[in-house]
Amino acid sequence: MYAFQKLPQLVDKRGELVHKGEYAKRKNGVNSITTRVWHHSLTKLSAGGSKIESFADFHVRTNGWPGIAYHLIIDPKHVVDGKATIYYCVDISKKSYHVGNSNSIGLGICVIGDYRVDKLSEATIRSIIDLHKALIADGIGKYDKAHSEMPGYSWKACCVFDYNKAFKDVLSDMFPEAKQPDPVPGLYTIQEGDTFWSIALKDG
């Protein structure tokens, strides 16, 4: 069993959501995964349909896909012990549909919300960090990319939230009540992995 499956906030939903048949297996199993692809659901947290059952229904009944698009989904609306619930929806050995030509190498991770308007909660960031660390420990994927950073998707407003910033465990940065003194106020050095919007959001 993988480390990510042992996270206390993970709920296994494989096979329990609406599906029609099965996604095909990846050619080389989980070894095919090179990239952890970060998405948001583009549905506002306040909307009734912002839940895994609705996504599964849409992907199967409207899109005609075998099942829900994402392997793993973080749900900010279901918080247990200060952490957002992580639903394990599609077995990672399967090639689900979330990033077109890159489906065979991509692991689909979706955070529920529309981060053009919603904000990442502390509980959500904690689960992003836990999941990211566990996947690295498990050797699942080498790179992290936003959906919009994948070939052919630069037009897509996904995932919008700053996944790199969340990984760096900078909760104190994002939540002022825990803020540490800033040694160099107002100065920001561009780092590897920064994207235009991640820099734009530093002051946001």
Ligand SMILES: [Zn+2]
């Ligand atoms: Zn996406």
